[in-house]
Structure formats: structure tokens, C-alpha cells
Amino acid sequence: MAQTPEKPIGxxxxxxxxxxxxxxxxxxxxxxxxxxxxYRPEGTAxxxxxxxxxxxxxxxxxxxxxxxxxxxxNDTVEVLFxxxxxxxxxxxxxxxERGVESIRIVERGADVGGTWYWxxxxxxxxxxxxxxxxxxxxxxxxxxxxxxxxGPEIFAHCQAIARKYNLYELATxxxxxxxxxxxxxxQMWNLTTDRGDKMKARFVICANGTLSKPKLAxxxxxxxxxxxxxxxxxxxxxxxxxxxxxxxxRVVGIIGTGATxxxxxxxxxxxxxxxxxxQRTPSSIDVRDDWPTDxxxxxxxxxxxxxxxxxxxxxxxxxxxxxxxxxxxxxxEEKVRRQxxxxxxxxxxxxxxxxxxxxxxxxxxxxxxxYMLLCKRPCFHNDYxxxxxxxxxxxxxxxxxxxTEITEKGPVFEGKQYELDVLIYATGFEVQKTGIYNxxxxxxxxxxxxxYRDGIRTLLGIHSQGYPNLFIMGGYQASFQFNLTDMLQAxxxxxxxxxxxxxxxxxxxxxxxxxxxEFWVQEVIKHRGKTGRNQECTPGYYNFEGEFQRRQxxxxxxxxxxxxxxxxxxxxxxxxxxxFTGK
Ligand code: NDP
Numbered sequence: 001m002a003q004t005p006e007k008p009i010g011x012x013x014x015x016x017x018x019x020x021x022x023x024x025x026x027x028x029x030x031x032x033x034x035x036x037x038x039y040r041p042e043g044t045a046x047x048x049x050x051x052x053x054x055x056x057x058x059x060x061x062x063x064x065x066x067x068x069x070x071x072x073x074n075d076t077v078e079v080l081f082x083x084x085x086x087x088x089x090x091x092x093x094x095x096x097e098r099g100v101e102s103i104r105i106v107e108r109g110a111d112v113g114g115t116w117y118w119x120x121x122x123x124x125x126x127x128x129x130x131x132x133x134x135x136x137x138x139x140x141x142x143x144x145x146x147x148x149x150x151g152p153e154i155f156a157h158c159q160a161i162a163r164k165y166n167l168y169e170l171a172t173x174x175x176x177x178x179x180x181x182x183x184x185x186x187q188m189w190n191l192t193t194d195r196g197d198k199m200k201a202r203f204v205i206c207a208n209g210t211l212s213k214p215k216l217a218x219x220x221x222x223x224x225x226x227x228x229x230x231x232x233x234x235x236x237x238x239x240x241x242x243x244x245x246x247x248x249x250r251v252v253g254i255i256g257t258g259a260t261x262x263x264x265x266x267x268x269x270x271x272x273x274x275x276x277x278x279q280r281t282p283s284s285i286d287v288r289d290d291w292p293t294d295x296x297x298x299x300x301x302x303x304x305x306x307x308x309x310x311x312x313x314x315x316x317x318x319x320x321x322x323x324x325x326x327x328x329x330x331x332x333e334e335k336v337r338r339q340x341x342x343x344x345x346x347x348x349x350x351x352x353x354x355x356x357x358x359x360x361x362x363x364x365x366x367x368x369x370x371y372m373l374l375c376k377r378p379c380f381h382n383d384y385x386x387x388x389x390x391x392x393x394x395x396x397x398x399x400x401x402x403x404t405e406i407t408e409k410g411p412v413f414e415g416k417q418y419e420l421d422v423l424i425y426a427t428g429f430e431v432q433k434t435g436i437y438n439x440x441x442x443x444x445x446x447x448x449x450x451x452y453r454d455g456i457r458t459l460l461g462i463h464s465q466g467y468p469n470l471f472i473m474g475g476y477q478a479s480f481q482f483n484l485t486d487m488l489q490a491x492x493x494x495x496x497x498x499x500x501x502x503x504x505x506x507x508x509x510x511x512x513x514x515x516x517x518e519f520w521v522q523e524v525i526k527h528r529g530k531t532g533r534n535q536e537c538t539p540g541y542y543n544f545e546g547e548f549q550r551r552q553x554x555x556x557x558x559x560x561x562x563x564x565x566x567x568x569x570x571x572x573x574x575x576x577x578x579x580f581t582g583k
Pocket of ligand 1: 125126127128211217219255256257258259260261263278279280281282377398400401402403404426427428429539540541
């Protein structure tokens with residue numbers, strides 16, 4: 001789900017206003033950031049994703065039905081995926097193409113789909129163009145229905161991929177991996193699960209997503225609320241009804257105004273008697289330029305059309321001769337200044353759009369974000385802002401403070417009690433740094449969290465020395481791509497190539513060398529050094545709520561083209577980057 005828009009902000013446009021204008025706005029950005037940092041000095045510790053005990057109701061799967069009884073599994077597969085979302089589906093397709101037959105997906109939900117299994121809240125959709133976001137369109141001979149796909153279509157596409165590549169046969173659903181331990185003697189991974197399984201696998205792929213564990217803000221009295229409540233990724237349609245008619249006559253509250261809330265709020269505003277939106281920091285809301293797919297365009301698409309779109313995404317961005325000359329003549333300080341000014345101009349357009357749509361001036365002002373665009377996940381919606389013109393919709397702007405108290409009746413802010421029938425938490429997800437949830441113990445029994453205690457260490461975000469035959473997808477030290485499935489596809493192709501290489505050469509294990517890993521850690525550090533943006537941004541999950549991070553604990557910022565080039569180099573010279581055993 002961690003996506004940002006397709007259009008990066010242009011850098012070299014000449015500033016149109018006096019520099020003082022931009023400097024004043026930058027000062028205001030810094031003040032707003034400091035205000036929030038002071039309210040939440042505990043950083044990520046302000047949240048919990050330990051949804052056990054009194055909080056266990058917030059993690060129950062409302063979609064999977066009763067736990068289907070089954071005997072514990074005690075067998076061996078060649079490739080095992082922890083998680084059944086796009087990472088697993090994409091990589092499995094490539095493995096099947098290379099003749100790998102024994103593939104198992106172990107998934108907590110009751111079906112494949114990952115994010116799109118869990119997130120079924122009203123209005124759920126993806127902001128990346130569907131012809132790019134939905135993977136394997138050539139292979140499935142499918143063209144998405146609209147320019148932007150809605151959640152149910154994406155979920156159905158995941159199921160279609162699983163059927164096409166025969167992934168349901170060995171899949172185990174409603175199952176959570178509890179430990180993943182390398183057996184050096186057998187050159188195998190041993191996995192246990194919460195269903196009593198003892199599985200063995202030659203290769204394990206951590207495909208459990210970066211934003212997969214729902215989190216709640218640790219709000220005083222949260223568990224005392226007597227009304228109905230749930231997290232957006234566990235939407236209770238039993239209560240709301242699929243058409244939200246269950247909210248008719250109800251007073252509803254929603255905490256959070258991130259990308260999820262922005263999509264859910266228009267439907268809630270139309271269905272509830274009263275809707276209270278508890279905002280801490282506003283999102284930027286731009287136009288959503290959507291349209292149904294033109295059937296004539298779809299019919300004329302030549303075979304392999306999506307592969308060509310993907311290939312274009314991997315190409316190095318080209319500059320004109322004039323742009324190159326202009327850039328070369330500019331000092332690094334001037335480049336940064338122009339980029340910041342352009343960013344501020346983009347944010348001012350977001351502000352103007354709010355003023356043009358939201359009628360009440362105080363509400364319009366409260367909805368204005370004061371930070372550089374891309375400090376937080378930008379949002380795109382045509383109905384979100386107009387929803388605040390409805391007489392039954394009330395914005396409770398906590399001005400950076402957030403809700404800090406909930407009673408049995410509902411949230412309290414500045415002494416005012418908001419009495420609710422339903423309280424919905426749109427408070428997001430814990431950020432998984434890189435394959436760290438499943439008690440992964442490599443050679444010498446070292447738990448991967450312990451290895452990472454002094455900083456993440458990987459090659460390409462995928463391989464970590466001492467964890468042979470383990471591949472991590474979508475984690476840190478990998479590139480960041482606006483279209484996440486471009487990234488996952490690149491990683492999936494690479495992982496399939498590594499496994500194929502080991503199989504073809506009769507190797508039982510493949511492990512990255514210390515040198516290759518160290519090279520990559522330094523690459524990540526080198527490219528992270530380019531930017532102070534994380535420190536200057538308002539807190540949020542993008543910058544770990546403003547907590548200090550080691551420079552290696554983040555994405556590789558050298559660009560997707562460079563990242564793909566590195567993947568290619570590693571594949572071309574396997575013997576230099578890996579050690580192999582078992583020939
Ligand atoms: P986020 O983490 O983005 O948002 C959580 C929200 O909860 C923020 O607005 C946060 O405020 C607010 N919050 C937290 N604590 C409190 C509190 N005590 N009081 C009031 N508000 C509080 O989670 P989302 O589920 O919205 O989105 C997660 C990610 O999933 C997105 O960034 C995106 O990558 C992806 N996504 C993509 C979609 C798409 O393609 N359109 C749709 C939905 C999600 P604050 O900002 O101040 O921290």
C-alpha cells in the first residue's frame with residue numbers, strides 16, 4: 001500500500017515569487033513540525049500493534065468466517081512464501097515459468113490478496129494507474145475496468161493469479177508463521193505456525209508486506225468505549241451493512257485522516273446521521289482523474305503491452321540538452337532551493353483547491369496541510385473535500401495534538417465529550433522494517449532482529465548474510481517506487497533468477513557474501529546522505545514519527561533505474577556475490 005503519486009515534483013522551474021514568500025512558508029512548516037514532535041516525543045511508541053487481550057477484537061478477521069479445522073501439516077516444500085499478497089503472487093508466477101512445482105503460500109487471511117484481502121473499507125481503491133499497478137495483465141489477458149482500480153477488482157485479480165498459477169493447491173490460509181529457523185545440517189528452513197504445523201522448505205520468501213499489522217494509537221481509556229468500534233482494515237460490514245445502511249440514524253466518529261480515511265469518509269458522511277472526523281494532521285488532497293477504460297483502446301492493445309509499460313518504468317529518466325545545461329550551471333544549493341520552491345507552489349495549489357471547494361472558512365483553513373508535499377502520503381479524491389460541506393459532517397481539528405482520551409461514550413478533546421455509536425480507527429499500520437516478524441533465526445541461531453540491532457544489513461534489501469535461501473520482499477534497503485508492484489516485480493524476477501540458478505547448478509543453498517552485503521549497506525548510506533528531508537518533515541510513518549534513524553535503516557535512494565541495474569549486475573555475476581553449498 002505504500003504508494004505515492006506518479007508525478008514527481010519538477011525541480012528547475014524558475015521561482016515566480018520573491019524568495020521571502022517561500023522562506024516564510026518554510027518557517028511555518030518547521031513550526032508545525034515542531035508542534036507535533038513536542039506533542040509526541042515518544043515517536044513510534046505512541047502506537048501499539050500488539051492487539052492481544054482487551055485489544056484482540058481489533059485484529060479479528062471479519063471476512064474469513066470460522067477457522068476451518070485441519071490437521072497440522074508436517075511436510076517439505078521447495079519454496080515457501082510467508083504472506084499471500086502481490087509479492088508472493090508475482091514471484092510464484094515467475095517461479096512457475098521456470099519450472100518450480102512445489103510452492104506453498106502460508107497466509108494469515110483466508111485467501112490470497114494481502115492488503116487487498118484486508119482492506120475492504122467503503123471506497124477502497126488504488127491511486128496508481130491500474131494498467132501499471134495490477135500485475136501480470138499480459139499473462140492473464142486482462143485489462144482493468146477503469147483508469148484507477150477499486151479494491152474489489154484488485155482482490156479478484158489476486159485470486160485470478162492464484163488460480164492461473166495453481167497456487168491454491170498447497171496454500172495454507174488462516175495460518176500465521178511463528179518461527180523460521182535455518183537447519184545448517186539439512187540446508188533447510190524449519191517453520192512452525194499457530195496451527196501446530198511443522199513445515200520444511202528449501203527456500204523461504206518473506207512476502208508479508210511492509211504495512212500489514214494494523215496499529216492503534218495508545219489513547220487513554222480506549223478500551224472503555226461502550227459503542228461499536230473497529231479498525232479500517234477489519235471493516236465490520238455485519239454492523240454497517242455492505243451499503244452502509246446499518247449507519248442510518250447513527251453517530252459515527254473516525255480517528256485519522258490518512259489515505260484510508262480520505263477514501264472512507266465520503267461514504268460515511270453520506271450514510272451516518274452525524275459524522276465526526278478527528279483530525280491530527282491533514283492530508284494533501286489532489287484531483288483524482290479517473291475514467292472507465294475505453295473498450296476500443298483495450299481491444300487494440302498488442303500482446304506484451306504491460307511488459308513494455310513496465311520496461312519504460314525501469315528506464316533512466318531522460319533530460320533534454322537544455323535541461324542538462326541548465327542543471328550543470330546551477331549550484332547544489334540553488335537546485336535544492338528551486339526544488340523546495342516548486343514543492344511549496346504545489347502545496348499552495350492544494351490549499352487553493354480547498355478554498356475553492358470547502359465553504360466554511362474555518363473548516364477550509366483546518367484542512368490545509370503545512371508541510372512539503374511528499375512528507376506524507378499524498379491523496380487524490382474528488383468527494384473528500386465536498387463531504388465537509390454536508391451539514392451532518394463535522395471536522396474536529398485537534399491541531400497536531402490528536403485524540404488523547406476516550407471514555408465509555410467516545411473521544412474527548414479540549415474538555416468536550418463526543419458521544420458516538422460507532423468509532424472507527426483509521427490509524428494505519430506498523431511499518432515492518434524488513435522481514436522481522438517471524439522469529440527468523442539463521443546460521444548460528446542468530447535472530448534477524450539481533451543482527452539488525454546496529455543497523456539493517458542486506459544486499460538489495462533482499463538477501464542478508466547468514467540467512468541462506470531467505471529472500472525478503474518490499475523491505476528497507478530496497479528502492480522506493482511510486483508504483484509498488486513495479487518494485488515487487490523487479491524483486492520477484494530477481495528472486496526467481498536466484499532460485500533458478502541454484503537449482504540449475506545443483507546447489508542446496510545460496511547466501512550473500514559479507515563483502516557484497518557491506519557494499520550495499522555503504523551504497524544505501526551514500527545515497528541516503530543526499531537528503532535531510534526526513535528530519536525536516538512533519539512526523540508520520542514515512543519518517544518513523546521523527547525518531548532518529550541510522551542512515552542505513554531506510555530505502556535505497558539511488559533511484560529505481562540504478563536499483564534495477566544493480567539487480568541485473570548481481571544476476572549476471574552470481575558467483576561474485578554469493579556463496580553456494582551442496583553441489
Ligand atoms: P496512516 O498511517 O497514513 O494514517 C493514520 C492517521 O491516523 C493519520 O492521519 C494520523 O495522524 C492519525 N492519527 C494517529 N493517531 C492519532 C490520534 N491519537 N488522534 C488523531 N489522529 C491520529 O494510515 P492509512 O491507513 O491512512 O494509510 C496507510 C498507507 O496505506 C498509506 O500511506 C498508503 O501508502 C496506503 N494506502 C493507499 C491507498 C491508495 O492507494 N489510495 C488508500 C489507503 C491506504 P498524523 O498524520 O498526525 O500522524
